[in-house]
Amino acid sequence: MIVKWLRESQSASVLLLLVRLYLGYSWLTSGFGKITEGFDASGFLKGALAKAAGEHPAVQAWWESFIKGFALPNVELFNFLVPWGEFLVGLGLIVGLFTTAAAFFGLVMNFSFLLSGTVSTNPQMVLLTIFVAVAGYNAGRYGLDRYVIPRLREKMKKPKKA
Template identity: 70%
Template sequence: MFVKWLRENKVASGFMVIIRLYLGYEWLTAGWGKITGGFDASGFLKGAIGKATGEHPAVQSWWAQFLEGFALPNVDLFNFLVPWGEFLVGIALILGAFTTFAALMGAAMNFAFMFSGTTSTNPQMVLLTIFILVAGYNAGKWGLDRYIIPFIRNKMAKKQKVNHPQMKTA
């Protein structure tokens, strides 16, 4: 019942705008701060790797191995992806453009930060993001998705008709 309400109700869509704007602002400002502030992930990555030791490690060994074996040697890639990923997720959420995809990418970043032993606002952001993901199209209905999603659906339907002319539409 709650899922149906999130996906179909106009009031729920309005609540999603508030959540989108909050999360979008958080991502946008975090990304912009990194873009303009000379971001370097190497210290964060080394700190996360260091949290994988001891009696009660905050970082699981499999994640620390990923950070040490892939992320740290490719820190320049992460120095680009993290700030621009945060910034673009923020813009997309604020504008309501490709909302569910942007929310999913934001959640993936939140989980990566939590896997690295950082709590901060990440759990709160994941929880709010779940509402956007469950709401689906309704989360971006008061945004650019109102125009983007029907356009894409129309293009896909036309392409399907061209590829399968024997299929009849109702």
């Protein structure tokens, strides 16, 4: 029942617009700050590793292995991906362009932060983003998705010429 409302109701799309704007602003400003002021993920990653120790670690062993084996050796990649990912997710949510994809990538980043032992506003953002992701196209009804998605669907339906 709630899924149907999220996906089809005009009132849900208005409410989701407000949620999108809030989430988008949060992501956009966070990413913009990292882009303009510089960002180095190595401190965050080393902090996550420190949370993997002790009797009740906040970071699971498999995530610790990922950080040690992939993230830290490729920290320059993460120094690029995190700020630009945050900025682009925020932009996508604000303008309502590829809203579902922006929500998905926002969830990926939020879960990465949570898995690294950082709580902050991430649980709240995950919860709100789930509503946007479940709503799909309706979450971007009042945005650029209203124009872009129907054109993409039409383009995908056209038969290919020989």
